[in-house]
Amino acid sequence: MKEWPLDQLPLGEEAVVLRMEEESRLSLRLRELGITEGAHIRRKRQAPLGDPSVYMVRGSALAIRSADAAHILVRPMHIPVSGGFSGQSRK
Amino acid sequence: MQNQMIGLVGNPNCGKSTLFNRLTGARQVTGNWPGVTVERKEGQVRGKPWTLVDLPGTYSLESYSPEEGVTRDFLQKTPPNLILNIVDATALERNLYLTLQLLEKEIPVIVALNLCDQLRQSGGGADCEALSQRLGVPVIPISARSGENVDRLLRELEGEHRRPHPPKAGKTQQDRYAVIQRILDGAYHTGGLREDRTQKLDDLLTGKYLAIPIFLLVMLLMFSLIFGYPGAKMKELAEQGVQAVSVWLGALLEGAGASWWAKELVVDGIWAGVGGMLCFLPQMALLFLFLSLLEDSGYMARSAFVMDRLLRKAGLSGKAFIPLLMGFGCTTPAVMATRTLERERERKLTVLLIPFFSCGAKLPVYILFAAAFFPKNQGALIFGLYLFGVLAGLVWIRLAGGAYKEEDPPFLMELPPYRLPTLSGTLRHLWDKCRGFVAKAGTVIVLLSALIWLMQHLTFSLAWTNQTSISMFGTIGGWLAPLFAPLGFGNWQAAVSLLAGIVAKEAVVSSMASLYAYQNAAGLGAALQGAFTQASALSFLVFVLLYMPCVAAFATIRRELGGWKPAALAMAGQTAFAWAAAFAVYRAALLFWPV
Numbered sequence: 279m280k281e282w283p284l285d286q287l288p289l290g291e292e293a294v295v296l297r298m299e300e301e302s303r304l305s306l307r308l309r310e311l312g313i314t315e316g317a318h319i320r321r322k323r324q325a326p327l328g329d330p331s332v333y334m335v336r337g338s339a340l341a342i343r344s345a346d347a348a349h350i351l352v353r354p355m356h357i358p359v360s361g362g363f364s365g366q367s368r369k
Numbered sequence: 370m371q372n373q374m375i376g377l378v379g380n381p382n383c384g385k386s387t388l389f390n391r392l393t394g395a396r397q398v399t400g401n402w403p404g405v406t407v408e409r410k411e412g413q414v415r416g417k418p419w420t421l422v423d424l425p426g427t428y429s430l431e432s433y434s435p436e437e438g439v440t441r442d443f444l445q446k447t448p449p450n451l452i453l454n455i456v457d458a459t460a461l462e463r464n465l466y467l468t469l470q471l472l473e474k475e476i477p478v479i480v481a482l483n484l485c486d487q488l489r490q491s492g493g494g495a496d497c498e499a500l501s502q503r504l505g506v507p508v509i510p511i512s513a514r515s516g517e518n519v520d521r522l523l524r525e526l527e528g529e530h531r532r533p534h535p536p537k538a539g540k541t542q543q544d545r546y547a548v549i550q551r552i553l554d555g556a557y558h559t560g561g562l563r564e565d566r567t568q569k570l571d572d573l574l575t576g577k578y579l580a581i582p583i584f585l586l587v588m589l590l591m592f593s594l595i596f597g598y599p600g601a602k603m604k605e606l607a608e609q610g611v612q613a614v615s616v617w618l619g620a621l622l623e624g625a626g627a628s629w630w631a632k633e634l635v636v637d638g639i640w641a642g643v644g645g646m647l648c649f650l651p652q653m654a655l656l657f658l659f660l661s662l663l664e665d666s667g668y669m670a671r672s673a674f675v676m677d678r679l680l681r682k683a684g685l686s687g688k689a690f691i692p693l694l695m696g697f698g699c700t701t702p703a704v705m706a707t708r709t710l711e712r713e714r715e716r717k718l719t720v721l722l723i724p725f726f727s728c729g730a731k732l733p734v735y736i737l738f739a740a741a742f743f744p745k746n747q748g749a750l751i752f753g754l755y756l757f758g759v760l761a762g763l764v765w766i767r768l769a770g771g772a773y774k775e776e777d778p779p780f781l782m783e784l785p786p787y788r789l790p791t792l793s794g795t796l797r798h799l800w801d802k803c804r805g806f807v808a809k810a811g812t813v814i815v816l817l818s819a820l821i822w823l824m825q826h827l828t829f830s831l832a833w834t835n836q837t838s839i840s841m842f843g844t845i846g847g848w849l850a851p852l853f854a855p856l857g858f859g860n861w862q863a864a865v866s867l868l869a870g871i872v873a874k875e876a877v878v879s880s881m882a883s884l885y886a887y888q889n890a891a892g893l894g895a896a897l898q899g900a901f902t903q904a905s906a907l908s909f910l911v912f913v914l915l916y917m918p919c920v921a922a923f924a925t926i927r928r929e930l931g932g933w934k935p936a937a938l939a940m941a942g943q944t945a946f947a948w949a950a951a952f953a954v955y956r957a958a959l960l961f962w963p964v
Contacts, residue, residue, distance in 0.1 A: 304779040309542035310429040311781075312463050317546070323571065326580045327678040332784055336462040336546075337559055339784040341674045343681075346779055 282354060284319065285331070285347035292320040293352035300349055312336035313350060373419045375526065376449035378440060378471060380464050381426030382667075382785035383457035384483045388513035389423045390797050392523075399801060402439045408708075409439075419526070422449065428463075430470045434778050435713045448476050451530055455481045458488040458495055458510070459786065461557055465549045468504065469538055477530030478506045481522055485510040492560030499556035505534045514791055567667075567786045574668065580675045587668070588694055595655045596698035596729055603651035611644030630833055633826070642818030645873070646811045649701060649921060650803060656695065656702040657802040658795065660709060663691070665790035665798075669709060670782055677780070683763055684770065686712070686780045689719045696726030697755075700922035704929055705806065712777040718766050720929045721939055724918040725762025727755050730874035734913050737878055741894035742906040750910075758914050765946055769939070806925075813924035821872050821920070837884065842868060856912060856951045857905025867912070873919050903962045908955035915947030 287293055295317045298305040312335050313319060322339065323332040330343040379385040390397075393412030402409045402425075410423040424443055425436035444452070454471050456464035461482075471478050482495060501508040507525050511518040538548040574583055594600060615636050622632040663669040669688070677687030688710050695703035703723045710716040735754055739747040824841040828834050837843045838861070846865035853859045853867075862884040869876040885896040901909060917923070917940040927936035 302779075304781065306431070306542075307428075307778065307781060310431065310466060311783075312466070312546060314543040314546050316543075323575060325575065325674055325677065326577050327675070329678050330674065330780075332575075332674065337460045338463050341670075341677075341782040341784055343677070343780060346781070 280353070281351040283348045284321070284333070284342075284350040284352050285344040287321045287352060287354060289321055289324060289331075291354055291356065292318055293354045295319055296351045296353055298349055299351060302349075304346055305349065308342075308350065311338070311340060318355075319350075319352060373450040374447075375414070375419055375421045375451045375453050376424055376444065376476075377421055377453050377455065378424050378444075378467070379426060379455035379483075380428055380457060380460075380467060382783060383426070383455055383460075383464060384513045385423065385426060385455050386798075387791065387794055388455055388481065388483065388511075388519075389421065390794065391513055391516060391519055393421055397801075399805065414523070414526075417523075417527075421453070427467065429467060434711060435775075436711060444471075444474055444476070448474070450477070451526070452476050452478045453481060453526070454478055455483050455513070458482045458484045459491065459493070459559065461495065461559075462546075462549055462553060465504075465552065466542075466545055469535065469545050469548065472504065472506065472533045472535035475532055478533050479522075479525055479530070480504065480506055480508045481513075482508055482510045483513050486512040486515060486517060488560065490560070493558050496556040500552065503536065503552045503556070505536065570787050571671070571784075574671050575675055580671075584672050584675055587663075587672070588691070591656075591659045592694070592698060595652050595659070595695075595702070600652045600655055603655070604648055607648045607651050608644075611640075611647055615640050615644065634823075638819045638822040638826075639815070641822065642815040643811075645818055646807070646814045646921070649699075650807070652699065653702050653705065653806050654799060654803050656706065657799050660691070660706055661795050661798040661802075662790050664709060665788065665794060667785045667787045670784050673782060674784060683722075683766065684718060685715055685722075686710075686782075688782075689715060689722075692719055693723060693726055696723040696728065698729050700724050700726075700728050700918045701925050704922060704925040705802070707929055712780075714773050714775050714777040717773045717930060718770050720926055721769055721943075722762045722766050724922065724926075724943060725758045725765060725915065727758045727914055728874060728918070728922075730919070731877075731913060733875065733878045735910060737881075737894065738897070738901075738906050738910055741897050742901065742903050754910060754914050757911070761915055761946075761950055765943065768946070769942055772935075772938075811924075813927065814921045817920040817924070818872060837865060837880075852948075853912075855955075856908045856948065857955045858901060858909050860900060862900070863909065867916065870913065871917065871919060873921070874913075877913060904955055904958035907958050908951045911954045912947050912951040915950055916944045917941075917947075 281296055282293065283299075284293070295313055295315055297315060298308070317335055320334045321331055322334050325331065325341075330341045331347065332339050332341050333347070377385060377389055389410065389412065392414050394415050396415075397410060397412035399408060399410050412421055412423075413419065414421050422443070424440040427437040427440045429437070430441045430444070452471055452474070454468050456468060468478070468480060480501075482497060482500075485495065488495060495510065497508045497510050509518060509522045509525055511522055513519070536548055536552065538545050573579060618640055619632060619636045622635060627635075660669075663672070669691070672691065673687030675687065676690040680687060680689055689707075691709070692703050692706040695706050700723055703726070704720055707716045707719045707723070710719060732751075735751045736747075739750050743750050821842070824845075825837060826833060826835070827841055828839055829841055829844060834840050843861065843865055846868055847861045849864040849868070850859050850861045853864055862881065865884060866877050866880040869880040881897070882893050885893060885900070897906070918926070923936065923940060926939065927933055930936045930939060
């Protein structure tokens with residue numbers, strides 16, 4: 279199964295968290311906020327200027343910058359029809 | 370339970386302040402935690418001999434921001450008799466993460482399940498008995514906002530407390546969340562209705578097309594209420610009040626047979642300083658009101674989300690936008706507004722940057738000089754100055770930012786659900802902030818104003834004088850004048866006007882008017898044309914734009930940077946930077962307009 283960086287997840291799409299690409303202060307904090315292996319995460323919304331995005335996880339909404347979300351690897355629950363890493367928004 | 374200390378601990382945005390206010394009422398003491406600019410609050414629980422300490426909101430006791438470090442250190446070094454852990458029932462899974470960590474502390478814990486009413490309204494529910502059994506500590510469903518079940522919480526606080534026997538959990542984050550899921554299984558479910566309302570508002574307020582226009586509109590509204598007619602009118606009324614008191618005070622002293630210098634010292638020195646600070650208060654109160662509403666409603670987090678990208682290159686986040694924009698009005702409230710920034714380094718950088726956003730009081734200087742020296746391009750010149758200030762500020766924080774070594778945690782922000790702010794919470798917040806401003810910044814403003822007044826009226830041989838030129842102020846201006854010669858304006862009048870600008874930027878023009886001995890603007894303009902060239906006028910404007918802000922701003926900056934030393938260094942550094950920029954501008958301008 280392919281790993282996707284979280285920031286490439288199409289808008290509205292839900293995914294399962296697989297792992298963090300690197301260990302950092304941020305990755306610890308993200309796990310504390312519930313982004314742990316197996317957690318469900320949904321990319322809910324993108325800021326008007328393109329970045330950051332809001333992700334729903336364990337009932338709360340977190341704004342994460344794309345550069346940081348790129349280190350979170352996920353598996354989309356429904357592979358989008360268009361596929362790929364285009365990062366295009368889709369409602 | 371006698372003379373107990375209770376620590377109030379919870380996630381950010383879970384209603385902790387509301388519960389704190391409900392439990393303590395007016396019996397609160399605010400201060401700062403040692404070493405960090407994080408507010409410390411404690412209060413006595415109504416009718417009980419218990420001290421409740423409001424600890425900064427935290428998601429965890431492990432990774433830390435300065436706020437979170439405060440909570441962790443407090444629990445470790447001065448463990449309270451009891452922890453009151455408030456959790457948000459609408460985001461219970463995440464909130465229980467902190468609860469599990471607290472249970473490991475060997476301190477009795479009581480869990481207050483807040484926002485239960487909202488959970489019910491959104492179609493969710495929680496079985497507190499089951500949760501209590503599984504967590505091993507009492508779980509009381511409450512609504513801090515409506516006061517529902519707060520009596521029951523008080524009774525529970527009064528009872529006997531046992532050390533918790535925490536559910537066995539591994540130490541990794543994943544293990545803890547696995548335990549939380551077992552605890553919640555069958556005892557908790559969320560609705561979904563609440564999310565709908567927040568979602569609809571978010572579609573509008575953070576949507577692709579309307580988010581930025583709406584944000585700018587909110588800022589415009591805030592700006593025009595604080596610095597436009599309503600704020601200006603309130604300020605004017607305050608000034609009239611202060612004026613009336615000073616007339617009354619003068620008459621009183623005269624009637625009591627006080628000597629003329631004593632009367633002047635009290636009326637023009639001390640009272641003018643106190644009054645100057647009081648005149649700030651109405652606009653401050655308006656600003657605090659707005660900030661409190663923006664923060665409590667949840668819009669502040671949205672505006673930070675929307676504007677984040679613009680500020681990232683400067684090492685700031687979207688939250689810095691509001692304080693920076695306020696800087697165009699007045700530096701003092703803008704610096705106070707940085708309290709909304711959670712990250713220490715970002716807050717300090719923002720404090721350093723704000724004085725470069727040209728404040729409203731500098732505008733008369735620009736208008737005077739633009740009319741006298743650049744009549745054809747007044748608008749473009751003034752706009753250019755504002756822009757130049759912002760750009761210079763960005764360069765400045767690149768240069769000076771290295772002095773702040775503490776590293777911020779990476780930007781990450783929760784977007785809490787929209788909530789209607791409560792009247793009592795807003796008023797309480799307003800009162801606390803205004804009181805803090807008067808007590809902390811006010812004292813410094815009054816002291817510095819009195820000192821400067823004395824320097825304007827005393828010579829170095831300590832004789833009274835009404836002639837600025839021979840006062841300490843004028844003498845120092847004379848000493849400083851050669852420093853400004855390389856900038857093209859090495860005359861003592863300019864130096865004294867700049868010194869007066871440290872009292873208040875409005876004083877630059879009024880000093881010039883009295884020193885160049887002309888009353889109306891046209892006459893003053895003509896006099897200035899004799900003292901300045903186009904190049905030196907431009908360099909003077911750049912210096913006024915960039916040099917240190919007034920004493921009121923200095924007092925708030927001192928408070929936010931955490932001491933006299935960093936604040937004085939920042940001011941000296943900024944003034945040196947202003948000198949260098951004015952020098953560069955002057956030399957460049959000489960190429961266009963040779964003397």
